[in-house]
Amino acid sequence: MNIDMIRAAADRARGHIRHTPLLSSPFLDEIAGRRVLVKPECLQQTGSFKARGAWSALSAMDPDQRKAGVMAYSSGNHAQGMAWASAAHGAPCVILMPSDAPALKRANTAALGAEVVLYDRARESREEIGARIAQERGLTLVKPYDEPLVIAGQGTTGLEIAEQAQEAGVTQAEVLVCCGGGGLTAGVALALEAEAPGLKVRPVEPEGFDDTGRSLAAGEILRNPQMDGSICDAILTPQPGDITYPILSRLCGPGLSVTDDEALYAVAQAFLRLKIVAEPGGAVALAAALLRRDQIAGDAVIVTVSGGNVDPAMFNQALTRHAGSSDT
Amino acid sequence: MNIDMIRAAADRARGHIRHTPLLSSPFLDEIAGRRVLVKPECLQQTGSFKARGAWSALSAMDPDQRKAGVMAYSSGNHAQGMAWASAAHGAPCVILMPSDAPALKRANTAALGAEVVLYDRARESREEIGARIAQERGLTLVKPYDEPLVIAGQGTTGLEIAEQAQEAGVTQAEVLVCCGGGGLTAGVALALEAEAPGLKVRPVEPEGFDDTGRSLAAGEILRNPQMDGSICDAILTPQPGDITYPILSRLCGPGLSVTDDEALYAVAQAFLRLKIVAEPGGAVALAAALLRRDQIAGDAVIVTVSGGNVDPAMFNQALTRHAGSSDT
Numbered sequence: 014m015n016i017d018m019i020r021a022a023a024d025r026a027r028g029h030i031r032h033t034p035l036l037s038s039p040f041l042d043e044i045a046g047r048r049v050l051v052k053p054e055c056l057q058q059t060g061s062f063k064a065r066g067a068w069s070a071l072s073a074m075d076p077d078q079r080k081a082g083v084m085a086y087s088s089g090n091h092a093q094g095m096a097w098a099s100a101a102h103g104a105p106c107v108i109l110m111p112s113d114a115p116a117l118k119r120a121n122t123a124a125l126g127a128e129v130v131l132y133d134r135a136r137e138s139r140e141e142i143g144a145r146i147a148q149e150r151g152l153t154l155v156k157p158y159d160e161p162l163v164i165a166g167q168g169t170t171g172l173e174i175a176e177q178a179q180e181a182g183v184t185q186a187e188v189l190v191c192c193g194g195g196g197l198t199a200g201v202a203l204a205l206e207a208e209a210p211g212l213k214v215r216p217v218e219p220e221g222f223d224d225t226g227r228s229l230a231a232g233e234i235l236r237n238p239q240m241d242g243s244i245c246d247a248i249l250t251p252q253p254g255d256i257t258y259p260i261l262s263r264l265c266g267p268g269l270s271v272t273d274d275e276a277l278y279a280v281a282q283a284f285l286r287l288k289i290v291a292e293p294g295g296a297v298a299l300a301a302a303l304l305r306r307d308q309i310a311g312d313a314v315i316v317t318v319s320g321g322n323v324d325p326a327m328f329n330q331a332l333t334r335h336a337g338s339s340d341t
Numbered sequence: 342m343n344i345d346m347i348r349a350a351a352d353r354a355r356g357h358i359r360h361t362p363l364l365s366s367p368f369l370d371e372i373a374g375r376r377v378l379v380k381p382e383c384l385q386q387t388g389s390f391k392a393r394g395a396w397s398a399l400s401a402m403d404p405d406q407r408k409a410g411v412m413a414y415s416s417g418n419h420a421q422g423m424a425w426a427s428a429a430h431g432a433p434c435v436i437l438m439p440s441d442a443p444a445l446k447r448a449n450t451a452a453l454g455a456e457v458v459l460y461d462r463a464r465e466s467r468e469e470i471g472a473r474i475a476q477e478r479g480l481t482l483v484k485p486y487d488e489p490l491v492i493a494g495q496g497t498t499g500l501e502i503a504e505q506a507q508e509a510g511v512t513q514a515e516v517l518v519c520c521g522g523g524g525l526t527a528g529v530a531l532a533l534e535a536e537a538p539g540l541k542v543r544p545v546e547p548e549g550f551d552d553t554g555r556s557l558a559a560g561e562i563l564r565n566p567q568m569d570g571s572i573c574d575a576i577l578t579p580q581p582g583d584i585t586y587p588i589l590s591r592l593c594g595p596g597l598s599v600t601d602d603e604a605l606y607a608v609a610q611a612f613l614r615l616k617i618v619a620e621p622g623g624a625v626a627l628a629a630a631l632l633r634r635d636q637i638a639g640d641a642v643i644v645t646v647s648g649g650n651v652d653p654a655m656f657n658q659a660l661t662r663h664a665g666s667s668d669t
Binding site for chain 1: 356359360361362364367368381383384388425445449452453508609612613615616617618619649650653656657660661664665
């Protein structure tokens, strides 16, 4: 894994992956006590940054491999990214998805042309099922984060952040990244190491699912004690990846964590102040920026909003709880 | 009014006004029966394109004029744009706002540092009240649309559309613009006339408030029979402007109109498929693209989503009505 792979992924993505803007609001700055710059990857193709990694993987395959097809396991965003990138490349695509994934993500994945196979997140190993189906059908498995081409694709987010932060006059800041298996976090960290060394990545996770933060503190890979019970489904992973962890360990600052309700608060603020739709797991970094000001350093903070694929009922809940007063 | 004024406004806006992206979704393309390219000005500073016109006006004033202060009358989005641009230029700002404007818009305008004065939209003339206060306090009145510098600022949206449509390979298309007094519509039409003559602007209005569409059809300025009764508050105006109408008449195709419920449908689709927050009045052009396919020509259509300053209760209503099923 190196910066050249990220630059190559950016070249292959040109004209297909969106350059998302960098947003801000004086209202968020006031809550956070510093300038807040938001990279809204919910505006990316398929509603999350995962389209970047999927495009990177598909675009780097040789034609025969693409023609045989690909498979992925995902809570939903990697699934949609893979379905979209596969369709655009003319590659058959099978998605293995937990049975408790949001209905919207399942429906979208199928509508984008992929075959969806469900499994029980608590009792079955997606790695085992995925490997079996891939072998039976001759599909190439594209892992959601522990795959160099995927990390390289997610890292293109970091190339854009480096350029946009400089345009905004920000050269020293913490960059809070919503962290599941660490693909986005590692990719952004690698990109910033090369392009904007004054920007320091810190992973943000849901409380109780802070495997990456605890692993970084302990200096070794630790697992989460459980795998369900948070609304932040997009970033629930058992443990940091074998490829992502060493990158995170070398480049990232300490992790942060927020509660589910704090994530919903950030969903509501993103609605009110940025006019973007964030899913809870995609809003944890914004929540940390707004609600952990004493744990963050510097005059500015950069955050990713990593996805926006949220069921309407959950979104309504965020607005009812945290934007209920119409003059909030 | 000419293209040079728009280019000059773009120069003055550099580093202050956002270049909003051009979004799309295969799901929207399928509903519309053609490619749909969306210019999300809800992501602009203050949540609507109005920040462009306000910045244009403030940045062109001489220092003494700015120091004496400005005033504006507005249903809310021009108000927020003016409050924001005034604060950035150090100019005192008084906003005259209808008493039925959404609470969020009133609160935001005040929080951005402006003094808010309310009036009764049905019984009082904002023009008269505005002129009186402006004279009493020595303020410069910045009209919401019938003002060349404001039209020039809104026209910078058109410069971006011209460039982004070309990047997307679209050189012939209708451009549906949410239309109140016609400032955005006229500005975009002037910009496209110069930069992308194959792109043809058409105004979109709420049914029953289609003064511009009826005026274009009649060849003379016609008024709306009433001034309230639509949730599309951002684009309810009595009649096309004296400056905007001749531009619209020369450059625009026939108007389109949609119902309030169709606007809410578009709000829900923008949530589901683009992950942006649109207000009803800002979603009428998207509604027309999705629901008036037989009245639109060409393989692609470009639409503005002109603002996102919607009360949470109204947004919940859009999701409940039109995204109620969690697997929509």
